Amino acid sequence: MKTVETVAIGDVRPGMRLAEALLDESGRVLVPGGCELTDSMVHGLMRRDIAELTIEREIEEDPATRAAREARVIAQLDRLFRKAGDGLETRQLYRAILDFRMADQA
Numbered sequence: 001m002k003t004v005e006t007v008a009i010g011d012v013r014p015g016m017r018l019a020e021a022l023l024d025e026s027g028r029v030l031v032p033g034g035c036e037l038t039d040s041m042v043h044g045l046m047r048r049d050i051a052e053l054t055i056e057r058e059i060e061e062d063p064a065t066r067a068a069r070e071a072r073v074i075a076q077l078d079r080l081f082r083k084a085g086d087g088l089e090t091r092q093l094y095r096a097i098l099d100f101r102m103a104d105q106a
Helices: 039-047 063-080 088-104
Strands: 002-008 029-031 052-058
Antiparallel strands (some): 002 052
8 A cells, every 4th residue: 555745855765756746946847756766866855955755655554454445445336336237348447446446545
């Protein structure tokens, strides 16, 4: 499961992944979103007086919590798809939405 948090630049470590693009005052991209930060990048951002970054982290989710979340998502989808039929395309769409929501609702 992924979580997004704002981290002070002093606490940023190489290997952390930037959650969203970092822009300068003019709107130019300094570091693209999803980029894994290196030591030199962190020092460069410190020199630019960047105070904090939005970092994306992968955290281990408790299996019971994940199962409860999945049950809630399935209940929502069952309500949405109650009149959709049981065709191949419907099942594929259901599965795609379930996968997306399980990945997205971190």
